Amino acid sequence: MLINKKFCTGCGACFNICPQKAIQMKLHTDGFLYPEINLELCINCGLCKKVCPLENLKIRKSKKTAYAVIHKDEEIRSKSSSGGAFSALAEKVIDEGGVCFGAALVKNNFVRHISCENKEDLGKLRGSKYVQSEISDAYISAKTELETGRKVLxxxxxxxxxxxKQYLNKEYENLLTVDFICHGVPSNALWQSYVKYKEKLNDSKVTAAFFRDKSYGWKNFSMKIEFESGDSKIERVHEDLYLKSFLSNIFLRPSCYNCRFKADNYLSDITLADFWGINKINPAINDDKGLSLVVANTAKADEQLKNVFHVLKSYSINFESCVVGNPSYSKSVSKTLLNSPALKDSVRMDFLKLYKKYCGMTLWNKIKRKLASKLAQ
Ligand SMILES: Cc1cc2nc3c(=O)[nH]c(=O)nc-3n(C[C@H](O)[C@H](O)[C@H](O)COP(=O)(O)OP(=O)(O)OC[C@H]3O[C@@H](n4cnc5c(N)ncnc54)[C@H](O)[C@@H]3O)c2cc1C
Structure with a gap:
């Protein structure tokens, strides 16, 4: 291991940079991928240490501007998690002959970073997947595109x-980076276990999943699962067991409880989020169909946003007031002592049993959860 497991985010920068291919991202007993060095191949060049964003934390105090935005295309907005800001930015890049990298559900429902070069494929990136996306060699591919002068989002x-950013180690005029206010990520292993549970329950393969279906509204979002049989099931956020386990904060990657990339440490040009606090600022613009909070962290972001405002309804918002309603902007979720045993169980237990053990609403479970959070503080 390069760095204490508790802090490693699994970003994959070391895996991407290693000139000897001596680093592999290996699946650990907690269900997450971590870099491991094959000492027989390692030439001690030190690049893996130099590239690690945790070993080289960067703080960026910049002037930020914020907007509430809604994509004017209602079809796109309905398929996006919040207001469809991501799609507006991505479509512009594609229109200019560029390429977009992001998280998609690929074969066998794994969540992985892919690249898209046309608007039809953008649908694969659209929408949040509440699973840690395997980055694979996406940084290498992005650099290859950047070096040709092509626009990259x-x-x-x-x-x-x-x-x-650490991997690239230089600024590219043709690169636009977009992140989001992040609650934390569960593993592909937990997600796979849920998919299996759903397949068994419905006696059919899962062919698609939408973590932020809006059939019952934006705030009261749902998980929609489509099956090979042609059936589909929609369960609201307070009914679906995967969404409930995600929001229980028990199954997140250990590093998410002490995330170092919040507040002044966002390194992207643009940070997106659900504009959850809008009712305290401007309730008139909330029609419960989805609203994005867009924070421009750099001058490049301001420029890029100007180019897409014509496809958006946008409202300028005071930055300080908009992050108040979204605590994950600056704070990690609270630690719980249940995290470590729950992750170990997540790779070997049937999903329903796992859910009942850690998230079930029995009195004993409620006491256990309270105690585990108190003792972890
Ligand atoms: C794991 C996770 C946690 C989040 N936590 C919060 C939160 O606490 N508060 C909040 O306000 N917003 C949170 N968001 C962001 C929010 O859900 C929306 O993604 C954001 O508002 C952008 O919405 P949109 O409508 O503009 O675009 P969308 O089309 O919904 O956004 C799609 C973009 O998100 C990227 N993406 C989707 N899933 C992943 C993933 N697993 N890993 C990496 N990138 C991914 C896609 O590549 C694409 O670029 C979270 C998103 C994720 C994936």
């Missing part, structure tokens, strides 16, 4: 953007 969690 790279989107990901704040720690993935920090990984990309």
């Amino acid at each position: 790279f989107s990901g969690t704040p720690c993935q953007i920090a990984g990309l």
